[in-house]
Amino acid sequence: MFNGLRIGSSGMKTAQNVMDNVADQISNASTSGYKEKQVDFSELLVNQISKSQVELSENAQASAINAGSRAVISKTDFSQGVITPSESSFHMALEGRGFFGVVSQQGELMLTRNGAFHQNADSSVTDDSGNRLSMDCYVPPAQWPQGSEVCIGADGAVTAVDEQGNVLQLGKVIIYAPENSDELVSLGEGRYAQKQGLPLYNSADNPERGYGALRQKALESSNVDTIKSMTDMIMTQRAYQVNAKSITTADDMLEVINTIV
């Protein structure tokens, strides 16, 4: 059986998948807290060249040809994005390897680098999808002093100054970190979850570990390199074309066989 067509189509499919990912990166180039994903080509397993298809000499007995390629989501690049200033008190950015925790309506804890939070009319602090920011509250948010600005320190401590000029300790934003960031599962919308059964450290229970510094009134830009994405796009397009050529060549050969008689 002639595999030329199938190998070529596997190459085209891989290029398509890689291109999908490149498009994904470019469209998220200005999403705050977005981390670049890498999708790479990977070689498939090999097929032995069989003696029934072609004559083989003594030293070509173990020769094999691979079955094409596939796309693998190799990893997410958790490197730091550029920190840009913002106006809102609840816009935060992390410098270092920590994550903010957000709790969904179902009570599920998710991690994110996107620090665009805001305080709602009912005083709760949530992200744009309504997930609550994970924090220790010494004073319930409803009783935070009105009118004075909330201050969040580099360690996540939330303070405010009341009318008498006293500094009030309101709570602490908890910062999370897995053992290795490669363990995280992407949930979409810039959120991640830790795999079942693996440890997740946080700044409240394990303060001795490194979590990075929190910067208030700032947002972390995405770490997508648009120029790199563009060159990736060109490379992928060329890979697509050369694989299309391999399919037409295989097709030509099959046509030649069909027109022998």
Place this chain on the structure above:
Amino acid sequence: MIVRSLYNISRQMNVLQEKQENNAANTANVNTPGFKYQELVQSAMQELEICNHAGGEGDNQKQQLGSINFGTEIDEACINFSQGALKQTGLCTDMAISGSGFFAVELEDGTMGFTRNGNFRIDDSNQLVTQEGYRVLGTDAQGNVRGITVKNDSLTVDSKGYINGTQEKVMTVDFADYGAFELKGGTLYVTGQSFQQAEAGICQGCLEASNVSMLDEMVRMMEVSREFESNQRALKVVNETLQKTVNEIGRN
């Protein structure tokens, strides 16, 4: 015997089909990190003496007619181990070897596989593994071979392979003969020959691009396809000649 030329041509067409498969396999991996392209080499089959007892004078004697071969076969599959370009990714788990040498990984049956593909990741048990999940092997200060554990995302590898400034090291090996590799797929090679640990130039934060040249593959594909057509032409001519022999000479 004219029928023999039919078989000769069809054998060459089989070889060409196999070559096209190989070209397709190379082009499908044109962007696979650490991939090394393979070339199929063809050769003429062994020559054999033929003889004939023709009619006429001396028909009771064996007459040597010379030698003939039965077409072509695949002689060898050569992997070209020339260096691929280094592509910067900036990720600490990406490594490339510049110069000769291979990374060693532990396969599922406990034996060693070798690869040039340094596109690694960290698995659930904090081990450095390949994309397929095979453990990347390192050596500790005493030279014992074992896996590489990564904690807190911190992995720095210097150009000699030493991890985080300790005596622990990413294992790199080299071989006397590159011809004895067996392909396993997934840019992995296995070999029965013994290896020696060798220092290799490791470049962290880079991947080695495949060494497939799009242009060369394109040209090879055109070559194969045209050659296939000319073989088909030859096959047609032989077929027509046979037709004459059978249908026209036979009729008179």
